[in-house]
Amino acid sequence: xxxxxxxxxxxxxxxxxxxxxxxxxxxxxxxxxxxxxxxxxxxxxxxxxxxxxxxxxxxxxxxxxxxxxxxxxxxxxxxxxxxxxxxxxxxxxxxxxxxxxxxxxxxxxxxxxxxxxxxxxxxxxxxxxxxxxxxxxxxxxxxxxxxxxxxxxxxxxxxxxxxx
Numbered sequence: 001x002x003x004x005x006x007x008x009x010x011x012x013x014x015x016x017x018x019x020x021x022x023x024x025x026x027x028x029x030x031x032x033x034x035x036x037x038x039x040x041x042x043x044x045x046x047x048x049x050x051x052x053x054x055x056x057x058x059x060x061x062x063x064x065x066x067x068x069x070x071x072x073x074x075x076x077x078x079x080x081x082x083x084x085x086x087x088x089x090x091x092x093x094x095x096x097x098x099x100x101x102x103x104x105x106x107x108x109x110x111x112x113x114x115x116x117x118x119x120x121x122x123x124x125x126x127x128x129x130x131x132x133x134x135x136x137x138x139x140x141x142x143x144x145x146x147x148x149x150x151x152x153x154x155x156x157x158x159x160x161x162x163x164x
Contacts, residue, residue: 029072030070031053032136033164035053035163036161037054038160040056040156042153043058044058045059052066052067052068061146062146063143063149064139067136067138068139069136073135079108082137083109087111087124090117090122090124091117093113094114096112096114096123097110097112103158104162106130107130108129109126109127112126113126120143122141123142123144123147125139126138127139131164132164134163138161
């Protein structure tokens, strides 16, 4: 299985279930509307997936920037629980940092993990927050040795991303 797809599946499960356990019932997710963001550009090209609202993959190294939203989640999981569901597929994971910040005028959790997905050394950077009834997870998934090459692209994407 593609390591990026595995991370995206875990992100989707985390938002649709509100915890780490898998919910086998089909959950319809209402995606956020009225978002403002700027595509990463450069060598990033958009990819389609039902698992994310929008995603872009770097054509040279495969690193990906994406976001997912859930605006009809009947649960109100803590940010840490949402994050735990997202990073659950990372083997031998190590938290490099995890800090509470204000993002989009809301409390957020900004974290970076390293580990392996399908045996590939990987880094996953996440910003998780809730705003006006929606849950958001913005992610940067990178092959470990190429993480630095696109981290500034992710930082720029975060600066441009605005939730209503």
